[in-house]
Amino acid sequence: DTGVSQNPRHKITKRGQNVTFRCDPISEHNRLYWYRQTLGQGPEFLTYFQNEAQLEKSRLLSDRFSAERPKGSFSTLEIQRTEQGDSAMYLCASSFWGVNTEAFFGQGTRLTVV
Amino acid sequence: GQQLNQSPQSMFIQEGEDVSMNCTSSSIFNTWLWYKQDPGEGPVLLIALYKAGELTSNGRLTAQFGITRKDSFLNISASIPSDVGIYFCAGQETSGSRLTFGEGTQLTVNP
Numbered sequence: 073d074t075g076v077s078q079n080p081r082h083k084i085t086k087r088g089q090n091v092t093f094r095c096d097p098i099s100e101h102n103r104l105y106w107y108r109q110t111l112g113q114g115p116e117f118l119t120y121f122q123n124e125a126q127l128e129k130s131r132l133l134s135d136r137f138s139a140e141r142p143k144g145s146f147s148t149l150e151i152q153r154t155e156q157g158d159s160a161m162y163l164c165a166s167s168f169w170g171v172n173t174e175a176f177f178g179q180g181t182r183l184t185v186v
Numbered sequence: 187g188q189q190l191n192q193s194p195q196s197m198f199i200q201e202g203e204d205v206s207m208n209c210t211s212s213s214i215f216n217t218w219l220w221y222k223q224d225p226g227e228g229p230v231l232l233i234a235l236y237k238a239g240e241l242t243s244n245g246r247l248t249a250q251f252g253i254t255r256k257d258s259f260l261n262i263s264a265s266i267p268s269d270v271g272i273y274f275c276a277g278q279e280t281s282g283s284r285l286t287f288g289e290g291t292q293l294t295v296n297p
Contacts, residue, residue, distance in 0.1 A: 165285075172236050175219070177230070
């Protein structure tokens, strides 16, 4: 297993366009998380799934953001009508659910809205 | 909401020196994790702590879970140039729940 994989690594889009990011977790992990990180800050939680069920959403996840994990494997994060303030690194992580579980992160998708 | 205060914000040290950084929380966490992040990359897990008072080592790294469950520290001994990066603490209320991150400690190691 090569770890958590995110695509694309970089995305430049014009304001108002829609963008979609993909995350492939570590294959045996049943929990998948999305975080956003702006320059000079720690990652901030957006949402997470257990299998295909979305268990929690942060208030940071506005109506323009939607995340799915349709078959409990890969996940997509879509941002509609992008704004310049959406420019950030979007990080995906995965873990087991159980006792003493650790979250492992992907390399992230860097979004720049121009 | 929960906040993690991580200090120091930055450190400039000479190769071979030891380093210590810490995190404090306004509320209790049941898991503490320490990550390292290089520019343009995702965080890489260094150490996970699951029990109050636990002291865990990973090579030259040692981390402790505070007995109050509201703090943790990370020590790096005999620093080397590849230790350069940003170190983040993260707390977790319950196993598998969201992580709350500190603001990071930027470490610079001068050869």
